Amino acid sequence: MTDxxxxxxxxxxxxxxxxxxxVGGSGMDLRSKARTLSGPVSDPSKLPKWNYDGSSTGQAPxxxxxxxxxxxxIFKDPFRRGNNILVMCDCYTPAGEPIPTNKRYAAAKIFxxxxxxxxxxxxxxxxxxxxxQKDVNWPLGWPIGGFPGPQGPYYCAIGxxxxxxxxxxxxxxxxxxxxxxxxxxxxxxxxPGQWEFQVGPSVGISAGDEVWVARYILERIxxxxxxxxxxxxxxxxxxxxxxxxxxxxSTKTMRAPGGYEEIKKAIEKLSKKHKEHIEAYGEGNDRRxxxxxxxxxxxxxxxxxxxxxxxxxxxxxxxxDGKGYFEDRRPSSNMDPYVVSSMITATxxx
Amino acid sequence: xxSIDELMNLDLExxxxxxxxxxxxxxxxxxxxxxxxxxLDGPITDPKLLPKWNYDGSSTGQAPxxxxxxxxxxxxIFKDPFRKGNNILVMCDTYTPSGxxxPTNKRFNASKIFSHPxxxxxxxxxxxxxxxxxxQKDVNWPLGWPLGGFPGPQGPYYCGTGxxxxxxxxxxxxxxxxxxxxxxxxxxxxxxxxPGQWEFQVGPTIGISASDQLWMARYILERIxxxxxxxxxxxxxxxxxxxxxxxxxxxxSTKSMRSEGGYDVIKNAIEKLGxxxxxxxxxxxxxxxRRxxxxxxxxxxxxxxxxxAxxxxxxxxxxxxxxEGRGYFEDRRPASNMDPYVVTSMIAETSILWKP
Numbered sequence: 001m002t003d004x005x006x007x008x009x010x011x012x013x014x015x016x017x018x019x020x021x022x023v024g025g026s027g028m029d030l031r032s033k034a035r036t037l038s039g040p041v042s043d044p045s046k047l048p049k050w051n052y053d054g055s056s057t058g059q060a061p062x063x064x065x066x067x068x069x070x071x072x073x074i075f076k077d078p079f080r081r082g083n084n085i086l087v088m089c090d091c092y093t094p095a096g097e098p099i100p101t102n103k104r105y106a107a108a109k110i111f112x113x114x115x116x117x118x119x120x121x122x123x124x125x126x127x128x129x130x131x132x133q134k135d136v137n138w139p140l141g142w143p144i145g146g147f148p149g150p151q152g153p154y155y156c157a158i159g160x161x162x163x164x165x166x167x168x169x170x171x172x173x174x175x176x177x178x179x180x181x182x183x184x185x186x187x188x189x190x191x192p193g194q195w196e197f198q199v200g201p202s203v204g205i206s207a208g209d210e211v212w213v214a215r216y217i218l219e220r221i222x223x224x225x226x227x228x229x230x231x232x233x234x235x236x237x238x239x240x241x242x243x244x245x246x247x248x249x250s251t252k253t254m255r256a257p258g259g260y261e262e263i264k265k266a267i268e269k270l271s272k273k274h275k276e277h278i279e280a281y282g283e284g285n286d287r288r289x290x291x292x293x294x295x296x297x298x299x300x301x302x303x304x305x306x307x308x309x310x311x312x313x314x315x316x317x318x319x320x321d322g323k324g325y326f327e328d329r330r331p332s333s334n335m336d337p338y339v340v341s342s343m344i345t346a347t348x349x350x
Numbered sequence: 351x352x353s354i355d356e357l358m359n360l361d362l363e364x365x366x367x368x369x370x371x372x373x374x375x376x377x378x379x380x381x382x383x384x385x386x387x388x389x390l391d392g393p394i395t396d397p398k399l400l401p402k403w404n405y406d407g408s409s410t411g412q413a414p415x416x417x418x419x420x421x422x423x424x425x426x427i428f429k430d431p432f433r434k435g436n437n438i439l440v441m442c443d444t445y446t447p448s449g450x451x452x453p454t455n456k457r458f459n460a461s462k463i464f465s466h467p468x469x470x471x472x473x474x475x476x477x478x479x480x481x482x483x484x485x486q487k488d489v490n491w492p493l494g495w496p497l498g499g500f501p502g503p504q505g506p507y508y509c510g511t512g513x514x515x516x517x518x519x520x521x522x523x524x525x526x527x528x529x530x531x532x533x534x535x536x537x538x539x540x541x542x543x544x545p546g547q548w549e550f551q552v553g554p555t556i557g558i559s560a561s562d563q564l565w566m567a568r569y570i571l572e573r574i575x576x577x578x579x580x581x582x583x584x585x586x587x588x589x590x591x592x593x594x595x596x597x598x599x600x601x602x603s604t605k606s607m608r609s610e611g612g613y614d615v616i617k618n619a620i621e622k623l624g625x626x627x628x629x630x631x632x633x634x635x636x637x638x639x640r641r642x643x644x645x646x647x648x649x650x651x652x653x654x655x656x657x658x659a660x661x662x663x664x665x666x667x668x669x670x671x672x673x674e675g676r677g678y679f680e681d682r683r684p685a686s687n688m689d690p691y692v693v694t695s696m697i698a699e700t701s702i703l704w705k706p
C-alpha cells in the first residue's frame with residue numbers, strides 16, 4: 001500500500017491531483033474532493049471552478065443541489081507530495097451569489113477596501129484544540145471512566161504521563177511548513193490532551209485561508225492516527241481549561257513609532273462593540289469565557305498589559321516599545337477566522 | 351494513507367529556508383518544559399542571534415496571572431535529533447520582564463561563578479554520571495518488575511544482558527545516539543545495579559556547558575521515554591529497602607589538578623569540601639537522605655569521608671590519580687535529581703575560591 005501511495009507520478013506524467021477543500025453546512029465541517037489536472041498550477045485564478053452536491057452537506061435543496069466551488073488559495077499537498085496541491089475554495093450558487101455559510105466573501109470585501117489594504121493588517125492566530133480517543137470521545141491520555149491529576153504539570157510538558165499526542169502535533173508542524181502555511185509555532189496546553197499551533201503573521205484574507213487549511217491538514221492527520229479532533233471551546237466542564245483561538249492583530253500604523261496610541265484607540269473602539277463581536281466569536285463560548293482559567297468573563301470587556309485574565313492583552317514589549325500589536329483573547333477555538341479577522345479589522349479601521 | 355512517520359520526515363530543507371527551534375526551560379519544580387517556533391531566514395548556530403521569547407509563567411507556578419510573562423533567554427544550541435534537518439534544540443534560562451533572573455533560575459548564579467577570572471583560568475572540567483530509573487506507565491512500578499511483586503535480588507543486573515536482566519535498553523541506546531547527534535559530550539552508558547535503572551555520563555566538559563548539556567540530555571531522555579510510553583524518574587531512592595538509589599556522581603578537576611603535582615591541589619580541595627559538607631549536602635538534591643544511608647555504595651549523609659577507590663566514601667579518588675600524582679576526584683554525594691548548575695558551580699566555588 002505504501003508503495004502505491006508513494007508512487008512518483010512525475011516520472012510518468014505531467015498530470016497532478018488537486019484536492020478542493022470547502023467549509024460545509026455547519027460552518028465548521030471541512031469537506032474535500034479531488035480531481036486530476038493536466039499539469040502543475042500555482043495560480044488559483046487559473047484553476048477551474050468546480051461544483052459539489054450541496055444537498056449532502058446541508059447547503060442546498062435536493063432538487064437544485066449544485067454548489068459552485070471557486071478556488072481561492074493553493075498550498076502544496078503534504079500527503080500526496082510531488083506537484084500535487086490543496087486548494088482552499090469558497091462556495092456560490094449557480095447564479096454566482098455566495099451561499100449563506102460562505103463567510104470568506106464578505107471578509108474579502110473588507111480586506112480589499114483601500115483604507116484596509118493600505119494598512120497591511122497582520123494576524124497571528126493561536127489555534128487551540130483537543131485530541132479525543134476514538135469511539136469514547138474522552139480526551140487522549142485520560143483514563144477511561146476517570147480523570148488525570150489536576151492541571152499544572154501539562155503546559156509545555158514532556159513525558160509519557162504529561163504529553164499526549166505529540167506525534168500528531170509534530171507531524172502537523174512539518175506538514176504545514178511543507179504546504180506553505182505560515183505556521184509560527186506550537187506548544188502543549190494547560191489541559192492534558194490539548195495543544196496549540198500558531199499561524200502568522202499573515203496579511204489580510206490569507207490568515208483565514210491558512211487557518212482553515214491548517215485545520216484541514218490537522219484533521220487529516222488525526223484521521224491517520226485514529227484520534228478525534230475537537231475544536232469545542234470547553235470540551236470538559238469543570239476545573240479544566242477551555243480552548244480558544246486568540247487573535248493577534250496589528251496595522252502598519254500600529255507597528256510604526258507611536259503606534260501604541262493607535263492600538264489604544266482600536267481597543268477603545270472594540271470595547272464599544274463587545275456584544276456584537278462576542279456573538280460572532282464562536283458557538284458555546286459562554287461555557288469557556290467564565291472569568292476563570294485565564295479568560296475574561298463573557299459579559300465583561302477588560303484590557304490590560306500582560307494580563308491573561310483580560311479580554312484584550314497587550315504584551316510588555318509593545319508597551320515598552322510604544323508600538324506593536326494586541327491580542328484579542330475572546331475568540332473560541334471554533335471561531336471562523338474569516339469572520340473574526342475581518343470584524344476586528346472593520347471595527348478598528350472603518 | 352500517508353503515515354505519521356512520513357510527515358515527520360518531510361524533507362523541508364529542499365523547499366524552504368525555514369527551520370524549527372525548540373525552546374527548552376526549567377519550570378518551578380525542576381521539570382522541563384518546551385515550545386517551538388519557526389525560524390525564518392536560514393538556520394542559526396549562535397545562541398546570541400536567536401530571539402528572546404516568553405511564556406505564560408502563571409501556568410508553571412513561576413508568575414501571577416495578571417503579570418504572567420516570563421522571558422526566555424537562549425543560552426545553548428543543539429541539533430534536534432527528533433526533527434533532524436536544520437532544526438535545533440535551545441537550552442534557555444528564565445527572567446522577569448525587567449531582566450531579573452527568576453528564583454528558580456540557577457544558571458544565572460552559576461554563570462557568574464564560572465566567569466570569575468580565578469575560576470575561568472582553572473578550566474574546571476566535569477564528568478557527570480546521571481543515573482535514572484524507568485517505570486511502567488500508570489502503575490509507576492519499575493520497568494521489567496512483576497506487578498504486585500519484586501524481581502530477584504540485586505547481583506545479576508549491573509551491566510547485564512538478557513530479557514530477564516536488562517529492561518529498557520532500546521531507550522538507553524536511542525538516547526546515546528540522539529545525544530551524540532545533538533552535539534552533547536555523552537561519554538558512555540551502562541546498566542545499573544538495580545534492575546530498570548541505567549546510567550549515562552556527560553563529559554569531560556568545561557564550565558557551565560557541562561550543565562547545559564546535562565539538562566539537554568535529560569530533555570532528550572524524557573522525550574524518548576514519552577515516545578516509548580515509559581515513565582522517567584530521577585528520584586534518588588525510587589524503591590525503599592535493599593535496592594540501590596540513583597545518584598549523579600560528579601567528577602571534577604581543574605587545570606592545576608591535571609598538572610604535575612596536582613594531587614596536592616586535589617587533597618586541598620577535598621579538605622575544603624569536608625569543611626563545607628553541610629552547605630553542599632543541602633544543595634545536592636531533595637530526598638537524598640533516603641539514598642545516602644551508608645549502605646548500597648553510599649556514604650552516610652551526616653558524615654564526610656574520602657578515600658582512594660572507596661565507593662563507600664563521600665568523595666572518591668581513582669587509583670590512577672593517586673599513582674600519577676594528578677588527575678581528578680569524584681564527589682559521590684549528589685542525587686540523581688540534583689541541579690547541575692548548582693552542584694558544578696558550588697564545587698568550583700568551594701575548591702577554587704573559598705578560603706576556610
